[in-house]
Amino acid sequence: MNLQAVRVIFAKEMARFFRTILESLASPVISTSLYFVVFGAAIGSRIETVGGVSYGAFIVPGLIMLTVVTQSVANASFAIHFPKFIGTMQELLAAPIGFTEIVTGFVGAAAGKSILIGLVILATAFLFVDLPIAHPLAMLALLALTSLSFSLFGFIIGIWAKDFQQLQLIPLLVLTPLIFLGGSFYSIEMLPGPWQTIALFNPVVYLMSVFRWSFFDTADVPVAVSLVAIFAFTALCLGAIWWIFRSGWRIRP
Amino acid sequence: MTAIVSVRDLVKTYDTGFRALKSVSLDIREGEILALLGPNGAGKTTLISTICGIVRPTSGQVTVGGHDIASDWRAARAMIGLVPQEIALEPFEKVFRSVSYARGLYGKPPDPAHVERVLRQLSLWDKKDSAIQPLSGGMKRRVLIAKALAHEPRVLFLDEPTAGVDVELRKDMWAVVEDLRAQGVTIILTTHYIEEAEAIADRVGIIAGGEILLVEDKASLMARMGRKELKVDLAQPIAAVPEALAGRGLTLGTGGLSLVYSYDATQERTGIVTLLTEMRAAGLPIADIATRQSSLEDIFVDLVRAGR
Numbered sequence: 001m002n003l004q005a006v007r008v009i010f011a012k013e014m015a016r017f018f019r020t021i022l023e024s025l026a027s028p029v030i031s032t033s034l035y036f037v038v039f040g041a042a043i044g045s046r047i048e049t050v051g052g053v054s055y056g057a058f059i060v061p062g063l064i065m066l067t068v069v070t071q072s073v074a075n076a077s078f079a080i081h082f083p084k085f086i087g088t089m090q091e092l093l094a095a096p097i098g099f100t101e102i103v104t105g106f107v108g109a110a111a112g113k114s115i116l117i118g119l120v121i122l123a124t125a126f127l128f129v130d131l132p133i134a135h136p137l138a139m140l141a142l143l144a145l146t147s148l149s150f151s152l153f154g155f156i157i158g159i160w161a162k163d164f165q166q167l168q169l170i171p172l173l174v175l176t177p178l179i180f181l182g183g184s185f186y187s188i189e190m191l192p193g194p195w196q197t198i199a200l201f202n203p204v205v206y207l208m209s210v211f212r213w214s215f216f217d218t219a220d221v222p223v224a225v226s227l228v229a230i231f232a233f234t235a236l237c238l239g240a241i242w243w244i245f246r247s248g249w250r251i252r253p
Numbered sequence: 254m255t256a257i258v259s260v261r262d263l264v265k266t267y268d269t270g271f272r273a274l275k276s277v278s279l280d281i282r283e284g285e286i287l288a289l290l291g292p293n294g295a296g297k298t299t300l301i302s303t304i305c306g307i308v309r310p311t312s313g314q315v316t317v318g319g320h321d322i323a324s325d326w327r328a329a330r331a332m333i334g335l336v337p338q339e340i341a342l343e344p345f346e347k348v349f350r351s352v353s354y355a356r357g358l359y360g361k362p363p364d365p366a367h368v369e370r371v372l373r374q375l376s377l378w379d380k381k382d383s384a385i386q387p388l389s390g391g392m393k394r395r396v397l398i399a400k401a402l403a404h405e406p407r408v409l410f411l412d413e414p415t416a417g418v419d420v421e422l423r424k425d426m427w428a429v430v431e432d433l434r435a436q437g438v439t440i441i442l443t444t445h446y447i448e449e450a451e452a453i454a455d456r457v458g459i460i461a462g463g464e465i466l467l468v469e470d471k472a473s474l475m476a477r478m479g480r481k482e483l484k485v486d487l488a489q490p491i492a493a494v495p496e497a498l499a500g501r502g503l504t505l506g507t508g509g510l511s512l513v514y515s516y517d518a519t520q521e522r523t524g525i526v527t528l529l530t531e532m533r534a535a536g537l538p539i540a541d542i543a544t545r546q547s548s549l550e551d552i553f554v555d556l557v558r559a560g561r
């Protein structure tokens with residue numbers, strides 16, 4: 001493995017993030033605060049507790065996941081689509097680097113940013129609500145794993161997209177609905193009967209459930225099932241990227 | 254001399270079904286400067302891009318420094334520097350960082366002193382902290398060259414490095430090329446300008462329609478390019494070349510209205526004066542004379558025709 005290459009790619013990607021640190025962090029912090037005001041205050045005054053947890057605290061894991069997933073996909077897809085768009089992809093293709101270096105550099109940086117953003121939101125949340133964290137280490141590990149898997153997913157979208165419009169398509173049409181329907185702001189037990197079954201086909205439900213478990217020690221779906229689902233998704237994305245580099249799909253004519 | 258880049262039966266068919274390279278074989282000698290000349294769409298960029306790993310070959314084999322570009326691609330690519338034809342640079346990146354980044358991609362540890370040397374040589378040092386976007390086109394091309402040299406490649410590909418470049422930069426670039434040659438770097442450049450090949454190349458390759466038509470030492474090619482023709486128009490048609498002028502290699506033009514004499518313009522004695530004197534002595538009515546030099550264009554046309 002070409003470690004120097006990983007280092008320079010990672011450093012360059014992070015440098016872009018830190019160059020615009022205010023925008024990068026301000027927007028998630030502001031939107032999180034807005035969610036707190038709207039959901040926590042307005043709806044929370046009607047729903048007292050969910051499974052014994054105050055509604056304000058209940059939505060925190062969902063808020064973090066919402067932002068981490070969208071940021072991971074947005075960052076990773078942009079990071080790899082941009083060089084394709086301006087033509088500097090050639091530089092990467094001609095260099096003695098392959099699947100391992102490019103994925104570690106780009107996806108590592110995108111995931112790193114998401115983890116930072118997730119932690120900032122968590123810190124913001126502490127300003128608004130009393131928040132127990134039942135399994136702190138598991139919580140951090142899940143935060144990292146989610147950032148990683150959705151950055152991998154975003155990377156694939158960035159390669160797949162032929163223009164910036166397509167780049168927005170999947171996040172807008174697929175991801176946002178899945179996240180909102182995935183129990184970010186409610187427990188799936190609160191859904192009417194048939195919808196509970198339908199919800200189980202939504203991968204985000206597993207993510208949300210296990211992440212909430214790391215805070216409140218209760219889960220909609222068994223923790224083991226969630227973990228298997230997340231690892232399977234990560235492995236699937238990794239496999240797809242490996243195949244992309246092997247076949248040159250949409251990167252090497 | 255050993256071949257540092259060896260291309261065997263290389264075929265590239267793009268996904269569109271277009272065959273841009275039709276079984277190209279080429280040996281590039283270590284330390285030489287090879288100029289690849291060819292019209293638009295000849296396949297120059299495709300050939301270079303395939304050797305550099307940007308384009309997937311359809312079939313055939315390429316080795317760089319003995320390393321196969323398919324099975325031993327890391328070692329092969331590590332030896333190569335590429336200055337692409339299209340200017341593609343990160344607009345917001347600073348010059349120095351962009352060049353250092355390129356070095357890192359090739360697995361080399363940071364070496365600010367080397368980067369400084371490269372930037373100074375390309376007159377970019379005062380621009381080192383400037384963003385790339387506001388630089389002029391020529392400056393951007395210099396940055397591309399600096400990036401290609403950042404990792405001290407053994408083989409350097411320059412794809413039309415002087416397209417749209419002023420005389421100043423062209424001279425700078427040739428100086429850089431000379432310098433690299435002195436360090437033993439092998440250089441392959443593509444160009445549309447025969448003067449450029451003439452100025453710096455050791456060998457010249459001509460490519461058209463995805464085929465290498467010839468690869469020849471510059472000197473012998475130049476001699477061929479140096480052929481000139483003298484056309485003497487006659488006031489009255491003649492039936493045949495007069496006896497007295499036989500053995501001078503004259504050919505009779507259409508309608509017997511002209512005589513064509515072919516000679517080597519690089520020779521000191523072209524034989525023109527003697528010929529004209531003899532023609533007058535033979536009583537030929539000379540109406541007009543014109544000379545014409547065979548150009549690269551002619552050689553292209555001849556070669557492509559011969560290839561059919």
Ligand SMILES: Nc1ncnc2c1ncn2[C@@H]1O[C@H](COP(=O)(O)OP(=O)(O)OP(=O)(O)O)[C@@H](O)[C@H]1O
Nearest residue numbers: 253267269271273292293294295296297298299300
């Ligand atoms: N990605 C691609 N897909 C399909 N056809 C392509 C692709 N890239 C190049 N071609 C075609 O292959 C042929 C050779 O192109 P190439 O760029 O190698 O020519 P070139 O000799 O570099 O020309 P120029 O002097 O204009 O730079 C052209 O007909 C071109 O249209």
Ligand SMILES: [Mg+2]
Nearest residue numbers: 297298299338
């Ligand atoms: Mg070209």
